[in-house]
Amino acid sequence: MQSPMSEAVIAGADGKELTALPVPDSFPAAVVREADQSMFQNMSDKDVRKSLFVEQVPMPELAPDEALIAVMASAINYNTVWTAMFEPLPTFQFLKQMAKRGGWEARHDLPYHIVGSDASGVIVRTGSSVRKWKVGDHIVVSPAYVDEQDPDTHRDGMLGEGQKAWGFETNFGGLAHYAVVRASQLMPKPAALTWEEAAANPLCASTAYRMLVGERGARMKQGDVVLVWGATGGLGSYAVQLVLNGGGIPVGVVNSEAKAEVLRSLGCEAVINRETLQDGDPTLLERPDGWKKMGKEIRALVGEDPHIVFEHVGRETFAASVFLARRGGTVITCGSSTGYEHVYDNRYLWMRLKRIVGSHGANLHEQCEVNRLFALGRLVPALSRTYALDEVGAAARSVQTNQHIGKVGVLCLAPRPGLGVTDPRVRERIGERRLTAFRE
Structure with a gap:
């Protein structure tokens, strides 16, 4: 009552x-x-x-x-x-x-x-x-x-x-x-x-805004290619909308064809289905051969490497994110749903002048x-x-x-x-x- x-x-x-x-x-x-x-x-x-x-x-x-x-x-x-x-x-x-x-x-x-x-x-x-x-x-x-x-x-x-x-x-x-x-x-x-x-x-939505649009985040500009992990999740679904609104080019990563269709309905044309990319190998994106395979897929879709990687998955994807960002690119991170302890090859960061930016709320x-x-x-x-x-x-x-x-x-x-x-x-x-x- x-x-x-x-x-x-x-x-x-x-x-x-x-x-x-x-x-x-x-x-x-x-x-x-x-x-x-x-x-x-x-x-x-x-x-x-x-x-x-x-x-x-x-x-x-x-x-x-x-x-x-x-x-x-x-x-x-x-x-x-x-x-x-x-x-x-x-x-x-x-x-x-x-x-x-x-x-x-x-x-x-x-x-x-x-x-x-x-x-x-x-x-x-x-x-x-x-x-x-x-x-x-x-x-x-x-x-x-x-x-x-x-x-x-x-x-x-x-x-x-x-x-x-x-x-x-x-x-x-x-x-x-x-x-x-x-x-x-x-x-x-x-x-x-x-x-x-x-x-x-x-x-x-506000977390994604600060990461991509706010002056303390990645400071996305028109034409930027933005790789969005978990692109139909709570954070990613707003990130894709913000990238499109700001004149960027989202590349959305999902784990099913049904989720890919939702992304396309929002206007995101470049979609990567992890299920298809990994082809039964759940650890593929934790290895260099998987990073290279995904990089090739991104270039096939949009013609170039990401200016920004929208990262919140953490341990399972962070090494791939550092590798996939273009020379001088930015990995913007706000969380680690698969684990906080990240291991990545630092050569791809320092030798290619990339940035990792932390963002919170x-x-x-x-x-x-x-x-x-x-x-x-x-x-x-x-x-x-x-x-x-x-x-x-x-x-x-x-x-x-x-x-x-x-x-x-x-x-x-x-x-x-x-x-x-x-x-x-x-x-x-x-x-x-x-x-x-x-x-x-």
Whole structure:
């Protein structure tokens, strides 16, 4: 049974009505438990369905610079998979370290971790120092949790010492009926998108934007050839769109013909199917003969080597990425889903004057630039499938085993898919076919 606040949010109540209602004492949330940290020791398949639970949790107190969000929808990111696997280390260590700073941050050290780094929803309460947002506003959440009193934050939000990934390195994340966020994480929800479409975008789209377009990334220019690993995944699907928007030439790497067709529907003409390229040899791209074979395939498709390699796969592909980038090219990396310890032949880096650039998340300005692109219909959601919150384990498992394309959404308070559009005319202009390109 829903609380009066939750029922009002679902019914579309305005700010005045929501302000008059009491905040519930507890709410359902997807959590991992501190007591389970060692459950996967000596196990090869760390099935996240065994470690992710939906439980009733107490409502946290709100700090002056925070907002309480009624979460309509969220999404699965790979950091939720890491949290649920307790790798590369249990995230309770992040929460304990955060709590040592004292004050409001001490709230985060709990025997459970509410996960989730994406969300769309409705503001139901604001702290006393929140100025630009009010109860009733429809918002999406930037996952960059920053310390506004750190001088480096004012140079770049991602450089501040207190910068964290919300819902991964903090508690009270988005896979829940309610979430706590700082006011500096709030952005207006694109009016043409449904709750689940809007929730699917912030983390992955902004990360890809910073990597390719932002001044601190690879700084892609018109005509650049960009090799995109995992081109129909959460990150890659947005990278391909950004390359096309910026006048670049994407070369998308996928692992099935069905995914290749999705890429072509986005306008990516150069597609490499790893399944065909590897021809039954799963380690081919970890060896020089495989790198050369792939380089030959790229040149056959676009006539030249990549200016930029969009890298987030990690151990399995990193050596190939360093080899495949052209002389003077750039490997831009934001993650390592197949392993953090990379081995590559450094001669291809130093003798051919290549660069490896690390990139992490996106600052609020970059986030807002990406959010504007969605509002304009210049980017479209990569949402492929939506689960109910009670099915969060299955949703995360599909990402863990790479059985998905694009982003996997999770309905939280939204009772069904398709709700939340407040400007149907803009949606009609963008077109349902584009907006649902990734839908199963």
